[in-house]
Amino acid sequence: MKITHDAQRCCSSGMCESFAPDIFEISDDDGALQVLDATPDESRRGAVELAIASCPTEALSLE
Amino acid sequence: MTTTRETRPYDVADLSSLGFWESTASEREKTFADLRAHRPITWHSPAEGRLMDDPNDQGFWAVVRHADLVEVTRRHDDFISGEGIVFDSVPPELLDAAQGFIAMDPPRHTQVRRLLVSAFTPKQMKRIEDNVVANARRIVDEIAAKGQVDFVREVAMLVPMHNIFDMMGVPEEHRLALAKTSETIGSYRDLPGNDPTEVVRVLTESLIGFQVIASELVNQRRTNPTDDLITSLVQAEVDGEKLSDADIMSFFSLLMVAGNDTTRQSTAHGLQALTDFPEQRAWLMEDIDGRMTSAVEEIVRWATPIMTFRRTAARDCELGGQQITAGDKVILFYASANWDTEVFEHPGRLDLARTPNKHISFGGGGIHHCLGNQLARRQLAATFKELLTRLPDIRSTGEQVYGAGNFFHTVASMPATFTPEAVR
Numbered sequence: 462m463k464i465t466h467d468a469q470r471c472c473s474s475g476m477c478e479s480f481a482p483d484i485f486e487i488s489d490d491d492g493a494l495q496v497l498d499a500t501p502d503e504s505r506r507g508a509v510e511l512a513i514a515s516c517p518t519e520a521l522s523l524e
Numbered sequence: 525m526t527t528t529r530e531t532r533p534y535d536v537a538d539l540s541s542l543g544f545w546e547s548t549a550s551e552r553e554k555t556f557a558d559l560r561a562h563r564p565i566t567w568h569s570p571a572e573g574r575l576m577d578d579p580n581d582q583g584f585w586a587v588v589r590h591a592d593l594v595e596v597t598r599r600h601d602d603f604i605s606g607e608g609i610v611f612d613s614v615p616p617e618l619l620d621a622a623q624g625f626i627a628m629d630p631p632r633h634t635q636v637r638r639l640l641v642s643a644f645t646p647k648q649m650k651r652i653e654d655n656v657v658a659n660a661r662r663i664v665d666e667i668a669a670k671g672q673v674d675f676v677r678e679v680a681m682l683v684p685m686h687n688i689f690d691m692m693g694v695p696e697e698h699r700l701a702l703a704k705t706s707e708t709i710g711s712y713r714d715l716p717g718n719d720p721t722e723v724v725r726v727l728t729e730s731l732i733g734f735q736v737i738a739s740e741l742v743n744q745r746r747t748n749p750t751d752d753l754i755t756s757l758v759q760a761e762v763d764g765e766k767l768s769d770a771d772i773m774s775f776f777s778l779l780m781v782a783g784n785d786t787t788r789q790s791t792a793h794g795l796q797a798l799t800d801f802p803e804q805r806a807w808l809m810e811d812i813d814g815r816m817t818s819a820v821e822e823i824v825r826w827a828t829p830i831m832t833f834r835r836t837a838a839r840d841c842e843l844g845g846q847q848i849t850a851g852d853k854v855i856l857f858y859a860s861a862n863w864d865t866e867v868f869e870h871p872g873r874l875d876l877a878r879t880p881n882k883h884i885s886f887g888g889g890g891i892h893h894c895l896g897n898q899l900a901r902r903q904l905a906a907t908f909k910e911l912l913t914r915l916p917d918i919r920s921t922g923e924q925v926y927g928a929g930n931f932f933h934t935v936a937s938m939p940a941t942f943t944p945e946a947v948r
């Protein structure tokens with residue numbers, strides 16, 4: 462499982478972080494989203510899928 | 525056949541009169557239930573105003589189902605916010621002064637939101653958790669010996685006031701005045717008198733009072749920057765340019781109104797709900813720490829502190845089988861969506877264990893999704909924990925007074941009684 466993040470589309474809503482704070486984090490510096498772990502363990506799939514579906518700008522996807 | 529805005533017939537259901545909004549949430553729900561079941565996207569006559577009548581306003585589309593509300597929220601290219609986000613027609617100079625970036629569209633909305641978002645993340649909320657708990661404790665300390673209070677003035681209003689102003693960096697001496705201004709801006713339909721010019725005058729006066737205090741604070745931060753949100757606004761740059769003073773004031777106002785009045789309403793409706801459903805309260809008390817998270821979600825659904833927001837169609841498009849025309853107003857009815865039986869089993873029952881709880885009180889998951897949702901949740905958990913453990917028999921006396929607006933679901937006052945702490 463590999464997460465891709467399109468920074469152009471991202472609007473920093475923070476929705477993904479609310480589902481998986483260990484994987485997605487809004488940066489303290491500039492409010493941009495950082496994917497802390499782009500290849501998380503399979504056991505996190507449920508949370509990752511919820512986070513991706515919650516994105517209002519479809520900036521996240523799974524490979 | 526497509527109709528134009530001017531000729532489109534109005535639905536028979538009344539969502540527009542002052543009387544509809546002066547009635548109770550359960551009365552309004554009868555109308556919403558009928559619309560949700562039979563006519564989910566309907567065109568209505570303009571909202572009867574308290575501020576102005578806009579001759580160019582021909583009406584609005586009502587979005588009442590949960591699924592449709594989420595859809596409109598997420599189609600932010602079709603349904604934009606930049607034309608205004610409140611249901612009522614409001615003089616534009618008042619709107620510009622108070623709405624902030626919630627009434628902006630991308631790309632500027634995104635740029636501005638990024639300036640503030642890191643102060644509201646789950647990580648940041650953990651950092652301020654102790655302070656949120658301390659604020660709840662301080663407020664319960666103040667009332668604990670009294671035995672009876674106006675719960676709105678002495679609890680519900682004060683918790684969010686201290687928390688948001690701690691974050692923003694508003695000193696104690698200005699807090700009550702600004703919280704009062706915030707209330708006037710958010711709940712002007714509850715101001716006494718029926719003369720629109722008088723209401724506009726009071727609103728303008730409040731805004732000017734707010735701007736005097738706010739610009740003083742802004743100027744102080746320019747000279748003495750600290751680590752609060754006012755400093756963030758003062759130092760922020762978008763596209764290499766500092767924010768204008770007008771923008772800073774309007775963002776300040778948005779944080780103030782959004783930060784104060786929403787959580788206040790949730791706290792008050794929460795106490796009423798816990799009074800009305802004693803068996804739910806007993807269930808919560810059996811394991812208050814373990815059950816608080818789901819309880820807070822249900823309280824926020826039950827309260828639906830924001831009843832309406834507006835979008836405007838950016839182009840001709842379709843919604844739920846209806847042909848929408850560019851420029852049409854589209855109103856999202858949050859209270860209706862939170863009672864949608866397609867999503868909620870027995871929505872009229874308070875169920876503090878409700879899981880999942882897909883309420884849309886913080887928005888339908890779009891780019892404007894409530895910036896303060898984590899803060900609000902933490903505050904409500906801290907407040908009810910403190911109240912229910914220290915004043916376990918606190919209850920509303922049933923003499924609460926609800927507001928008459930169509931924006932915030934306000935509780936103007938709520939007498940509450942309890943056994944004073946020292947007596948127990």
Ligand code: HEM
Binds near residue numbers: 829893899
């Ligand atoms: C129970 C309490 C609260 C409720 C029910 C609530 C509800 C909402 C709703 C419905 C929206 C619009 C969502 C949309 O258009 O999709 C919103 C946006 C917003 N809320 Fe809250 N809110 C609450 C607490 C707070 C708090 C404590 C703050 C603190 C500052 C806050 C700040 C904001 C801001 C700044 C926006 C605009 C975000 C944007 O445009 O990007 N809210 N809120």
